[in-house]
Amino acid sequence: MAPRPDTTPAEPAGAVRADVWLWAARFFKTRSLAKRAIAGGKVGVNGGPCKPARMLHAGDRLEVSRGEERFEIEVLLLAEQRGPASVAQTLYRESAESRAAREAARQQRRLAGAVPAPSSRPDKHARRELMRLKERN
Numbered sequence: 001m002a003p004r005p006d007t008t009p010a011e012p013a014g015a016v017r018a019d020v021w022l023w024a025a026r027f028f029k030t031r032s033l034a035k036r037a038i039a040g041g042k043v044g045v046n047g048g049p050c051k052p053a054r055m056l057h058a059g060d061r062l063e064v065s066r067g068e069e070r071f072e073i074e075v076l077l078l079a080e081q082r083g084p085a086s087v088a089q090t091l092y093r094e095s096a097e098s099r100a101a102r103e104a105a106r107q108q109r110r111l112a113g114a115v116p117a118p119s120s121r122p123d124k125h126a127r128r129e130l131m132r133l134k135e136r137n
Contacts, residue, residue, distance in 0.1 A: 014057060014058065014078060015055035015056065015057055015078070016055065016056050016078045016079065016080055017052065017053055017054070017055065017056070018034075018038060018043065018045065018050055018051070018052060018053070018054045018055075018056050019031055019034040019035045019038055019052040019053075020034075020080055021056050021075070021078065021079065021080075021091075022034040022037075022038075022043065022064070023082060024079040024080060024081060024082045024083070024088065024091070025079070025088050025091045025092055026082070026085055026088040027064055027066060027071070028066070034052070035052040037064075037065075037066070038050050038051065038052045039051075039052065042064065042065040042066070043062060043063070043064050043065075044062065044063040045060055045061070045062055046060055046061055047061070050062075056075055056078065057075070057078075058075055058076060058077065058078060059074065059075065060074070060075045061073070061074050061075075062074075062075065062092075068105065068109070069102055069105070070098070070101065070102065071094060071098055071102070072094065072095045072097065072098035073092040073093065073094050073095070073098070074092060074093050074095070075091070075092055076090070076091060076092055076093055077090060077091045078091075079091055
């Protein structure tokens with residue numbers, strides 16, 4: 001019996017699917033979450049839209065939105081397997097502007113949460129005190 005020829009399309013050397021790379025670089029916990037984010041328009045490559053099967057190469061620039069965070073990164077290395085976080089951080093370089101914007105947004109969220117919300121409804125005495133304060137003004 002003759003060996004069956006490989007029916008999968010040949011991939012260019014040095015290329016990895018976008019959803020696999022995002023999972024390997026630990027931007028998303030699972031590959032299916034990465035696919036969903038890409039399909040939802042949360043990931044862009046080189047200033048344009050992206051599809052999960054898009055092949056990434058070293059040097060590509062990605063814009064990744066994850067929750068309230070937004071990353072602008074450059075792909076440095078390619079990986080198809082998920083490894084430790086220390087290795088995953090070597091796969092990309094985040095731009096200084098992106099890092100500064102994320103830190104500023106983190107500060108804004110921290111300041112917005114500085115005022116504690118009331119733990120419960122005011123009791124009878126507190127309601128009467130509030131009504132007295134409102135009547136004076």
